[in-house]
Amino acid sequence: MTAPRTVVAAAGLAIAFLALPVVGLLQRAPWAGLGSLLGRPAVADALMLSLLVSVVAAGVILVLGTPLAWVLARVDIPGRRLLRALVVLPMVLPPVVGGTALLFALGRRGLVGQWLDAWFGLTLPFTTAGAVVAATFVAMPFYVVAVEGALRSGDDHLEQMAGTLGARPLTVLRRITLPRLLPAIGAGLALAWARALGEFGATITFAGNLPGRTQTLPLATFLALETDPEAALALSLVMLAVSLAVLVPLRDRWLPSR
Amino acid sequence: MTTPALALAGATRRNGFILEVDLTMAVGETIAILGPNGAGKTTLLRLVAGLERLESGSLRLAGRTVDDGASAAAPHRRPIGWVPQDRLVFDHLTVAANVGFSPRATPERTAALTDALDLTGLVNRPVGECSGGQAQRVAVARALAADPTVLLLDEPSAALDVESRHLIHRALAADGKPATLLVTHDPVEAATLADRIVILEDGRVTQEGTPAEIRVRPDTRYAASLTGLNFVDAYARGTTATTDTGTGVVLAEPTAGPVHVVIPPSAVALHTTRPEGSPRNVWQATVTELRPAFDRVRVALDGPLPLVAEVTPDAVDRLGLRPGSSVWAAVKATEVTAHAA
Numbered sequence: 001m002t003a004p005r006t007v008v009a010a011a012g013l014a015i016a017f018l019a020l021p022v023v024g025l026l027q028r029a030p031w032a033g034l035g036s037l038l039g040r041p042a043v044a045d046a047l048m049l050s051l052l053v054s055v056v057a058a059g060v061i062l063v064l065g066t067p068l069a070w071v072l073a074r075v076d077i078p079g080r081r082l083l084r085a086l087v088v089l090p091m092v093l094p095p096v097v098g099g100t101a102l103l104f105a106l107g108r109r110g111l112v113g114q115w116l117d118a119w120f121g122l123t124l125p126f127t128t129a130g131a132v133v134a135a136t137f138v139a140m141p142f143y144v145v146a147v148e149g150a151l152r153s154g155d156d157h158l159e160q161m162a163g164t165l166g167a168r169p170l171t172v173l174r175r176i177t178l179p180r181l182l183p184a185i186g187a188g189l190a191l192a193w194a195r196a197l198g199e200f201g202a203t204i205t206f207a208g209n210l211p212g213r214t215q216t217l218p219l220a221t222f223l224a225l226e227t228d229p230e231a232a233l234a235l236s237l238v239m240l241a242v243s244l245a246v247l248v249p250l251r252d253r254w255l256p257s258r
Numbered sequence: 259m260t261t262p263a264l265a266l267a268g269a270t271r272r273n274g275f276i277l278e279v280d281l282t283m284a285v286g287e288t289i290a291i292l293g294p295n296g297a298g299k300t301t302l303l304r305l306v307a308g309l310e311r312l313e314s315g316s317l318r319l320a321g322r323t324v325d326d327g328a329s330a331a332a333p334h335r336r337p338i339g340w341v342p343q344d345r346l347v348f349d350h351l352t353v354a355a356n357v358g359f360s361p362r363a364t365p366e367r368t369a370a371l372t373d374a375l376d377l378t379g380l381v382n383r384p385v386g387e388c389s390g391g392q393a394q395r396v397a398v399a400r401a402l403a404a405d406p407t408v409l410l411l412d413e414p415s416a417a418l419d420v421e422s423r424h425l426i427h428r429a430l431a432a433d434g435k436p437a438t439l440l441v442t443h444d445p446v447e448a449a450t451l452a453d454r455i456v457i458l459e460d461g462r463v464t465q466e467g468t469p470a471e472i473r474v475r476p477d478t479r480y481a482a483s484l485t486g487l488n489f490v491d492a493y494a495r496g497t498t499a500t501t502d503t504g505t506g507v508v509l510a511e512p513t514a515g516p517v518h519v520v521i522p523p524s525a526v527a528l529h530t531t532r533p534e535g536s537p538r539n540v541w542q543a544t545v546t547e548l549r550p551a552f553d554r555v556r557v558a559l560d561g562p563l564p565l566v567a568e569v570t571p572d573a574v575d576r577l578g579l580r581p582g583s584s585v586w587a588a589v590k591a592t593e594v595t596a597h598a599a
Contacts, residue, residue, distance in 0.1 A: 163333040165360035
């Protein structure tokens, strides 16, 4: 069908609006000095720290989020609907609110934090571990939703079949459930990792902005904008590249090509 | 008496539907479960597999109680093999990994079944790339490789190509086969494979017996309509199928090779003198038994073909039928069907 011109014009405007900031970033990018900019100690520290925080967060999400997704999809527990809502809450909660909530729960005088401090001498706020906690909190739902969706779209008949053949539950999990879940696990993990890498609000609220300890890429970028716009641009480029690298292979999962 | 492979006496309930069955299977015995849709056939198989639980009664497999209504052994602790209607092959694994999936499958057993079901050329192929018939053969081989005491088959050859159907039937009739519970809609399959037929209607067994017993004496309308068929093996050439005893049966459509000839009892017309006119198949026979079956009478005949005819009580009087009567049985060629064997 032929589209009305006004609709096409509005759509074009929307595309321009979405693409313009990216173009602006690329046009101002200090391509020539990129290597030396990213090599500066402050920038390199932020890069390494972000990599560490996001990878550890992704690991925690994999280990804890997979069983959670499985329970939400397969186990008939009371209040499951409420639990599902709770799990996705960090996706819509303003990250600053998430960080504040973490502070009152895990801070030195927080609900659980006081005991962590008293019993284990463990303090999370303003530490790298705290940055991991903040990143895990905001990114976990992205993983759980992806994996739970995949588990729920397939029923458990193949698992039943494997059981009748004499396979124990753990064998069924290892040979049937997990291999079939691998694409969803990969996609969910990439998504959660990218979200963890870009985490800003909860991190600065809960873990602060300490160079080398909690100052991750987004925080360093925000700070550099005031003092060293070239460095801010370089860091932005890194994060743009990561976003694209995650998006391109996953595009077909979200936007099936016709 | 030796320990039965399966001994079930109990009931289960599912969404208001009640299945109540009393069933014993000897080692190596094949029982066909026939019944209309919704009669509880699949539920019965799932009960034996441990995917449904008994509410009361008990289920024993090879002498061991696996469900007593209070506690039930998990499916992986039961000596069973299950071929469900939708196959449930593991399409992320190869043919070989599927057939050998069970921890009870030995390499020798797996290899023998791979060969018996003609899967040797496909072992490295992902099952997701196999045809429907190949996938069904994988499902049957995988269940048999698990070395089951009781094999549960749910419509194993529905909508299959002739070759796959033949291979599966041959594997199910092989020596040393497990006791087999075969759910089917196909009375021909039931009669070929089963030692006994159990008719299940509305969650209850309404009749059980050998295929011959049910053919002569169907207890319910369903049994009469579905299993009361005359059935004989023959070899077809053109429009004539010749039985093992040398009797020719005229067919409407030409065909070739081994066939199962099926004649519905209602298609067998009885006459006291040789009929004139159109019927192509006419045999002289002796009445051996008369049985009422609802509003009709089933007449067992001994002649060149062992036949059962279904006539009205009126016709019995009019023809003066009694055991020992000599009659002419006539069947139109168009009423005879021949399935490739």
